[in-house]
Amino acid sequence: MTERIVTMLDQATIAKRVAELGAQITAEYKDRHLVVIIILKGSFVFAADLTRAIDLPLRVDFLGVRSYGEGTESSGVVQITQDLSRPIADEDVLIVEDIVDTGLTIAHLMDLLRTRQPRSVKVCSLLHKPARARVVVPIDYLGFVIEDKFVVGYGLDFAERYRNLPYIGVVERM
Ligand code: 5GP
Numbered sequence: 001m002t003e004r005i006v007t008m009l010d011q012a013t014i015a016k017r018v019a020e021l022g023a024q025i026t027a028e029y030k031d032r033h034l035v036v037i038i039i040l041k042g043s044f045v046f047a048a049d050l051t052r053a054i055d056l057p058l059r060v061d062f063l064g065v066r067s068y069g070e071g072t073e074s075s076g077v078v079q080i081t082q083d084l085s086r087p088i089a090d091e092d093v094l095i096v097e098d099i100v101d102t103g104l105t106i107a108h109l110m111d112l113l114r115t116r117q118p119r120s121v122k123v124c125s126l127l128h129k130p131a132r133a134r135v136v137v138p139i140d141y142l143g144f145v146i147e148d149k150f151v152v153g154y155g156l157d158f159a160e161r162y163r164n165l166p167y168i169g170v171v172e173r174m
Contacts, residue, residue, distance in 0.1 A: 017144065037063055097123060098125070
């Protein structure tokens with residue numbers, strides 16, 4: 001069986017939206033210092049572009065997360081595989097996610113990070129699949145709403161493959 005990737009969001013479309021998100025975040029956090037928390041692994045490409053579109057003093061930190069579940073289905077049970085390197089107490093925190101699907105992962109991470117008493121926590125997600133939402137989570141900055149398809153590329157994987165695709169697409173089997 002061969003696979004091909006059907007483009008859903010091309011490079012130019014993503015770049016334009018990421019620039020807009022960066023400008024919006026820059027304007028809303030004006031004169032503040034930001035801690036950008038990049039959720040690994042899927043957000044690394046998006047975060048690399050987004051942080052360069054934010055014109056503010058900021059530091060980045062990484063949170064490694066694994067969602068237990070079968071195949072492409074999230075179970076909502078989240079394992080932290082790598083914790084932050086520094087405290088976030090009294091900081092303005094921006095969580096950067098690749099995709100909010102059921103919402104269970106981000107809901108869990110918000111609960112976890114709030115216990116560390118940051119000054120504020122907001123969420124920026126490149127993608128959102130509202131059709132599959134199981135919990136309502138506020139996405140303060142959202143790139144694109146997409147239909148209920150399993151997407152890869154621009155950091156997102158299928159069994160660890162396709163993260164390096166410069167666009168977002170859907171895997172089709174032929
Ligand atoms: P949630 O907990 O919101 O259901 O899922 C969040 C995580 O599941 C995402 O951070 C991502 O790692 C994974 N995920 C959800 N939908 C997709 C998808 O369409 N493609 C890929 N590659 N991962 C997804």
